Amino acid sequence: MGERKVLNKYFPPDFDPAKLPRLKLAKDRQYVIRIMAPFSMCCKNCGEYIYKGKKFNARKETVQGEDYLGLHIFRFYIRCTRCVAEITFKTDPENTDYTMEHGATRNFQAVKLAQREEKRAQEAREEEEANNPMKALENRTKESKREMDILDALEDIKDQKARHAQVNMEAMLAEYRRKEQEDALQQEMRDEAEVRRLFGNGGPIITTSEDSDSDQEPSSSRGSKRSASEACTDILTSSSTAASSSSSSRSAVVQPPAKKARATLVKLKPKTKPAVVKKSSADSPALSSTTSKPAASSFPLVAGYSSSSSDSES
Numbered sequence: 001m002g003e004r005k006v007l008n009k010y011f012p013p014d015f016d017p018a019k020l021p022r023l024k025l026a027k028d029r030q031y032v033i034r035i036m037a038p039f040s041m042c043c044k045n046c047g048e049y050i051y052k053g054k055k056f057n058a059r060k061e062t063v064q065g066e067d068y069l070g071l072h073i074f075r076f077y078i079r080c081t082r083c084v085a086e087i088t089f090k091t092d093p094e095n096t097d098y099t100m101e102h103g104a105t106r107n108f109q110a111v112k113l114a115q116r117e118e119k120r121a122q123e124a125r126e127e128e129e130a131n132n133p134m135k136a137l138e139n140r141t142k143e144s145k146r147e148m149d150i151l152d153a154l155e156d157i158k159d160q161k162a163r164h165a166q167v168n169m170e171a172m173l174a175e176y177r178r179k180e181q182e183d184a185l186q187q188e189m190r191d192e193a194e195v196r197r198l199f200g201n202g203g204p205i206i207t208t209s210e211d212s213d214s215d216q217e218p219s220s221s222r223g224s225k226r227s228a229s230e231a232c233t234d235i236l237t238s239s240s241t242a243a244s245s246s247s248s249s250r251s252a253v254v255q256p257p258a259k260k261a262r263a264t265l266v267k268l269k270p271k272t273k274p275a276v277v278k279k280s281s282a283d284s285p286a287l288s289s290t291t292s293k294p295a296a297s298s299f300p301l302v303a304g305y306s307s308s309s310s311d312s313e314s
Contacts, residue, residue, distance in 0.1 A: 046083040
């Protein structure tokens with residue numbers, strides 16, 4: 001069975017391709033191709049917008065008499081999707097773009113316009129520098145200054161990033177807590193000052209436990225003074241009954257230190273001076289008895305103390 005798909009053909013030994021007849025095709029002949037719209041456009045006939053990337057069955061032909069550095073320029077024919085009007089555009093190898101030719105208007109492109117203006121300004125600058133050396137020197141000076149400013153700005157940005165990288169979150173939180181405590185303390189002081197301003201500074205303001213302890217001190221001191229005075233009278237009574245009482249009762253009485261007793265005795269002295277009587281050899285016992293009676297009437301405890309001491313002496 002023979003091969004169904006023939007991939008190779010037989011060429012006889014005396015085959016000469018120059019003897020083959022050549023087809024005579026027109027140079028401006030057209031080819032049907034599938035193309036996408038290279039830019040957005042608006043139809044002049046109906047105002048339909050044709051966006052970039054829309055597919056068309058187009059006819060392509062080579063433009064006669066136009067080329068760029070030996071490169072051919074091609075023209076494309078498409079039809080509007082609404083009114084079927086013919087639209088043509090061709091290639092632009094100089095600017096690596098397409099140019100609108102007939103049937104529609106190209107939509108405004110700000111980027112492309114800016115690029116064209118920048119290119120035009122660059123060409124004018126180069127031409128001016130070629131003709132004027134001083135202008136070229138001035139431009140180079142401006143360019144170097146601009147580069148230095150850019151480097152300074154970059155250094156500032158690097159320093160700022162380095163500072164942000166060295167931030168310690170724990171230290172930041174500790175500082176924040178410390179500030180909160182200071183604010184709370186200042187607020188408490190302001191509140192206390194306001195309370196003192198409203199209620200006056202005469203009376204004490206009980207705010208803490210220390211103040212309450214200090215308030216209790218006067219009562220305790222009064223109790224201690226009262227107990228001291230009672231102890232002083234106990235000393236006198238115990239001294240008056242010490243001669244007659246037994247040793248057991250004398251040991252049961254607790255006597256405070258001598259300093260306190262003397263201090264209380266000084267307080268108990270009468271305001272009137274006692275009468276001073278000179279002793280004589282004849283009537284010393286009578287005078288002593290007369291002088292001791294007023295004292296006994298005014299201060300019985302002292303009199304008892306003296307009488308008991310005299311009895312003990314006798």
